[in-house]
Amino acid sequence: MATVMNNTGIYYPDSNYHTTAYGNRQYITEAVFSNSASVGLYTSDSYANYEAVFSNVVAATNATTFQCLLDFNAAWQSGNYYYNAWHGLWSNNSGNQYGGQHNYIPLCYPGYFLSTASSGLSGYFRIYNCRTTTQVKNYEWMTTGYTWTTGGGGEHEGGGYYNDASNNGLAKMDGMLFYPATGNFLSGKITLYGWN
């Protein structure tokens, strides 16, 4: 059977078919680091949901933190209004759970973003329904890597939302700023996808 395109969609040789683009993630852009500063990745009304995929992102400065800010109303919001619940796990069979308000989204345990060139952090950050103007935007993340400062593996996982006294969090979320708390990105890449 050949690939067939008709008035209901596309039918593939293996008998699978696509009748809509809903559900399909689509590549939007990619930032490749070479001793690079922060990177802002932007959203549009084309997609409701976004996923940033981290591929072996390495810090230029050892023992910093991989962080994210969100853009509401044309500003990277840096107030203490990110409501985060998260944990960090280590390969020595221990971990820490946290919850509370921060002025950023912690994509790894504080101080555990390393300059080890062979590793870095990999994983994802997802944010949902981010173009609505009536609700806060919920997000979640999961990263892993050679991140334990005393020599081991770590897993970092969490979720939360942003809002403040001015209700900036109800506006469309226009972008994500990824940055190390100190210094630059040594290497790695962040790829942005969108889907509906």
Place this chain on the structure above:
Amino acid sequence: MSTALTSTGVTYPDGTTQTNGRGTKSLLTTLTASNSSALQYTGFSSSYNNYELVISNLIPVTNGVNAQMQYYIGGGYGAAASSYYAAGFSTYGPVIQFATTYHYIGGSGTYFQLSYPGYMTNTSSKGLSGTLWFWNANSAFYKQLTGVMAGETYSAGYSERTCMGTTYVGSTAVLGGFQVYMSSGNISSGTIKVYGWN
């Protein structure tokens, strides 16, 4: 409105558009266990940089074991001592409160665990399911995986959720695949669907 190919991609009858192939997952294979010693796949290639495994109702032959994984890397299944830096966490429900019912499953070993040791049952109606993601498989970096598994796997009959992140430090060679097996005995049944995407 019909489906249409345009200079910018595909437009579907509902008006949605697909402008590129990146981000779309492609099913590469389905591995099916039937009293199998392991489910193995060595077909990772340069065609895809990221892989997703969807594991469905994996059931051991032997009661009270756990599912484990090794990478296929450098022409063999990586099994060097202390080569998998694994961090994981298992929680249980639905009756007991979180604060008293969790286990860390981290370690540095010759494999890593997909569930808490000894908590899988061979009850045919249960099993372990979840999703694992391999990241940046063609890179010259350590190969990393994140994932979440769940199931009615607690030996006393409770549900279990396990999250994990693993970094393989035995090699920075291109990742070729993986194997999933039980800590003891065979895999009675279950499937693993392997998807690739960029």
